[in-house]
Amino acid sequence: MGGPAGSGMTALNELTLAEARDGLSAKRFSAREITQAHIDALEKARVLNAYLVETPDRALKMAEVSDEKIAKGEARPLEGLPLGIKDLFCTQGVHTTAGSKILEGFEPHYESNVSAQLWRDGAVMLGKLNLDEFAMGSSNETSAYGSVISPWRRNGSDAKLVPGGSSGGSSAAVAAHLCLGATATDTGGSIRQPAAFTGTVGIKPTYGRCSRWGIVAYASSLDQAGPIARTTRDCAILLGSMAGHDPRDTTSVDLPVPNFEAAVSRGVKGLTIGIPREYRVDGMSPEILKLWDQGAEWLKAAGATVKEISLPHTKYALPAYYIVAPAEASSNLARYDGVRYGLRVPGKDIAGMYENTRAAGFGREVKRRIMIGTYVLSAGYYDAYYVRAQRIRTLIKRDFEEAYASGVDAILTPATPSAAFGIGEKASADPVEMYLNDVFTVTVNMAGLPGISVPAGLDAQGLPLGLQLIGRPFDEETLFAASQVIEESAGRVSLPKAWWA
Secondary structure (H helix, E strand, O other): OOOOOOOOOOOHHHHHHHHHHHHHHHOOOOOHHHHHHHHHHHHHHHHHOOOOOOOOOHHHHHHHHHHHHHHOOOOOOOOOOOEEEEEEEOOOEEEEOOHHHHOOOOOOOOOOOHHHHHOOOOOOEEEEOOHHHOOOOOOOOOOOOOOOOOOOOOOOOOOOOOOOOOOHHHHHHHHHOOOOOEEEEEEEOOOHHHHHOOEEEEOOOOOOOOOOOOOOOOOOOOOEEEEEOHHHHHHHHHHHHOOOOOOOOOOOOOOOOHHHHHHHOOOOOOOEEEEEEOOOOOOOOOOHHHHHHHHHHHHOOOEEEEEEEOHHHHHHHHHHHHHHHHHHHHHHHHHHOOOOOOOOOOOHHHHHHHHHHHHOOHHHHHHHHHHHHHHHHOOOOHHHHHHHHHHHHHHHOOOOOOOOHHHOOEEEEEOOOOOOOOOOOOOOHHHHHHHHHHHHHHHHHOOOOEEEEEEEOOOOOOEEEEEEEEOOOOHHHHHHHHHHHHHHOOOOOOOOOOOOO
């Protein structure tokens, strides 16, 4: 469809969220028009399998309310902006599956805090986005409803690529212009890694910045909601609505929400950026090392000081994470037993029903993690594994605290060890190889810090590569400022063409 007046041929669904907000405010097009443009786009892109549930009727009704508000001069911060919601967020009256068969048919009678705040601010819901089952995965291949296919392709190849995980539906939908932005969650990199794989921007805020109420739990001390969008500014706008204190979540922090969007244009003059030597790992792609050095140069050119730092316990982060996260998952997922909601497979007695329901309802990766978690929490192994992993977690947190105490304002690292890989390339082989995708991201969750992934260029095969910035607790503003410098220096990464349309 043609674009808004004065925008050349930009289709309405190809605008950034900030451009769409400004266009709606200037009445260059209506909320109904931009919503319809997205509905049309996602109908043509079903081959990507990004959406599990489409809600076009609800979206158009919400858009009509937005048009009335705009006409009366009562527009709210996200008025009329169409978004996708990761299917880990409970949505009132709309099927919520967490990508699992065990929640088939579950329609919550309540709305997650994060999505409720988006609707409060005028956003429009296009539907629910696919994800790895219970957010357990790095490639969106563990979903009970099929893999999401990345809208990106390698130069000269038709091979299907993964969009990253677990928020692969969110990253693919944003990259393919099937929503202006999306909610996502990050337990060990599940916002930042898919953003890096798809040339989008994703921020995991500080633990406690966004409420976890109404989000299906994976690992409660690590999970954090955040946005994926096409630009740093768009992420800042969305986080401003998603964040805030929620008395229903005891880990939600009672702090004012800063004006994140204002921080985007602040620049990095006078900041000190740390480069951790431990993130130079064996087998890392030379392209990523080069990009990392380039990122440091861009920040220097913008007025930042760059210095090498040490985070000595980094090498223990991945094994410690894969003890803590499954341990918490085995406890959280005990509630899925066929008694109250979701799937029920009868058995000869109640224990048989539990066994049959879980055997049929959980996928392989979820079963693997529940079994690891149950093992490390069991009587003979609790001290040897779980307690030791929690001690390592404390040391990882201390490494970051010492770096920030030495005057570092943010830390620059790669987001992923490689560009996106092909569907089936890693999932069927060694699961540990898949877990290594999180090597640069898990430390941030273990320490409860904010981290952002920003596209910084393409590899030799034409695929996006991301850089990660890690901040002090509750200092997302510095991350937005530094991310914007990298985004402007690298130039926006945009999808070459819609091969599915």
